[in-house]
Every structure is written in C-alpha cells, then in structure tokens.
Amino acid sequence: KNEVEQSPQNLTAQEGEFITINCSYSVGISALHWLQQHPGGGIVSLFMLSSGKKKHGRLIATINIQEKHSSLHITASHPRDSAVYICAVRSSRTDKLIFGTGTRLQVFP
Amino acid sequence: NAGVTQTPKFQVLKTGQSMTLQCAQDMNHNSMYWYRQDPGMGLRLIYYSASEGTTDKGEVPNGYNVSRLNKREFSLRLESAAPSQTSVYFCASEGLAGFYQETQYFGPGTRLLVL
Numbered sequence: 001k002n003e004v005e006q007s008p009q010n011l012t013a014q015e016g017e018f019i020t021i022n023c024s025y026s027v028g029i030s031a032l033h034w035l036q037q038h039p040g041g042g043i044v045s046l047f048m049l050s051s052g053k054k055k056h057g058r059l060i061a062t063i064n065i066q067e068k069h070s071s072l073h074i075t076a077s078h079p080r081d082s083a084v085y086i087c088a089v090r091s092s093r094t095d096k097l098i099f100g101t102g103t104r105l106q107v108f109p
Numbered sequence: 110n111a112g113v114t115q116t117p118k119f120q121v122l123k124t125g126q127s128m129t130l131q132c133a134q135d136m137n138h139n140s141m142y143w144y145r146q147d148p149g150m151g152l153r154l155i156y157y158s159a160s161e162g163t164t165d166k167g168e169v170p171n172g173y174n175v176s177r178l179n180k181r182e183f184s185l186r187l188e189s190a191a192p193s194q195t196s197v198y199f200c201a202s203e204g205l206a207g208f209y210q211e212t213q214y215f216g217p218g219t220r221l222l223v224l
Contacts, residue, residue: 004151040217041218042218043199043215044215045212045213048212086151088151096157097154099151099152100151
C-alpha cells in the first residue's frame with residue numbers, strides 16, 4: 001500500500017464547478033504539500049501545510065492531522081485549472097518528501 | 110532569478126550510451142534533489158545532496174551517479190543507459206518558504222527515452 005494515496009485518480013468537471021481532491025497518508029509527517037503539474041510538465045508548489053487551512057485565490061487546502069487526511073478544493077473551476085495535482089508529505093522520520101501519484105483534473109468550458 | 114534550470118529538455122539514447130543531466134539553481138539553496146517520474150507512480154527520489162560536497166542515495170539510485178560540483182550545480186549521470194531508465198527527470202532545490210518550513214522548487218524536467 002502506498003504511503004500517500006490520492007483520490008480520485010482522474011476528475012472531469014464543467015467550468016464553474018466546485019472541485020475536491022483528497023489525500024490520505026499513513027506515515028508521520030512534519031508538513032504536507034500540494035503541487036500542480038501542468039501539461040507542459042513543470043511542477044509548482046501551491047501550498048505547504050502543517051495544520052489547519054490555507055487559502056490562495058480560488059484554492060483552499062485543509063489538513064486534519066489526527067485523521068491523516070488533506071483536501072484541496074478549487075472553487076469556481078476554470079479550464080486553466082486543468083492539470084495534475086500532486087500531494088506530497090514530508091516524512092518526520094526521514095525528512096524526505098513522499099509523493100502521491102497525482103490527480104488529473106480536466107475542466108471543460 | 111532563473112530558479113532551477115535543467116538541460117537538456119529532451120534526449121534520446123541507445124542502450125549502453127552514457128549521458129549527464131545538468132541542473133543548476135540560483136537561490137543559494139543548500140539541498141538539491143534528483144527525482145524520476147514514471148506513469149502511474151509518484152515522483153521517486155534518486156539521489157540528493159544536503160550541502161556542497163555531500164551526496165546520498167534515495168529510493169532508486171541503481172544505475173545512476175551524481176556530482177555536486179558546487180553549491181549551484183547538481184548533475185545526474187547515467188553510465189550505461191537501459192530502457193528501464195526511460196522517464197522524466199526532475200531536479201529540485203530546497204529552501205525556506207516561511208518560518209521553519211522548507212519547500213522544494215522544481216526544474217522544468219528532462220524527458221529521456223532509452224531505445
């Protein structure tokens with residue numbers, strides 16, 4: 001079983017819909033990251049969380065440390081949000097990042 | 110600032126050929142990483158360097174060598190390429206993104222095809 005699991009693997013939405021991507025992990029962590037990978041391949045960091053909730057524009061990330069679960073929400077989705085969203089946790093044992101396999105999101109006009 | 114740069118962007122090799130992937134960062138970060146990304150799998154750590162002059166193996170180091178030439182540059186070498194090394198390779202550097210928390214900054218990736 002992977003140490004970081006994301007769901008769903010694939011997601012399609014109509015423009016304007018509210019999107020939720022989930023991430024569960026089974027190891028002790030010091031931080032959780034949400035990353036975005038566009039079709040061109042580049043990877044950028046969206047959020048880094050160790051507790052609670054963060055918001056940036058239409059993106060909201062939450063983490064529940066007790067339940068070992070995080071969610072990434074996109075409000076009022078837009079075709080430019082189409083990308084692969086990757087959850088990664090920093091292991092408190094090794095201090096290295098462990099990556100999920102990603103959620104591919106396609107938003108249609 | 111260019112951030113993290115990688116060369117080449119794309120490379121085709123024949124089995125047994127060697128090549129070096131170059132990575133450089135201009136953010137004065139101590140830690141640098143090499144990952145590979147394969148379909149259906151998360152990014153996997155090949156090698157990392159916590160500081161200039163030090164390197165350590167990650168999860169999948171077999172078939173690779175690295176060199177931390179200076180604080181800016183961290184190269185990945187394939188001595189004898191194999192088809193199993195067909196992948197997209199990402200270099201990353203790590204630095205503070207807030208008080209006490211570090212984040213990684215990724216290069217644009219190198220697509221490698223080994224025939």
